[in-house]
Amino acid sequence: MQDESAFRVSLDRVEEDLAVLLVREDESVRITLPRSLLPEAAREGDILEIAVRRDVEGTEEARQRVADRIARLRAKGRD
Secondary structure, eight states, X not given: OOSEEEEEEEEEEEETTEEEEEETTOXXXXXXXXXXXXXXXXXXXXXXXXXXXXXXXXXXXXXXXXXXXXXXXXXXXXX
């Protein structure tokens, strides 16, 4: 199983502070992001590559925090 994927989008337009991106493989799929997340030089019509990585360490830390919180709540309920 891959822990990373990448795909291309075109910057369709900017509306206020939101960027509307169209996935190149299927331009009916739209992604809306805050403009501030895009490279500063990105302009309408530009092709961008988006990479999505699975943060294994961050996921494990989040799971552990939740498990700890549940354990504390259970212990508190027994008091």
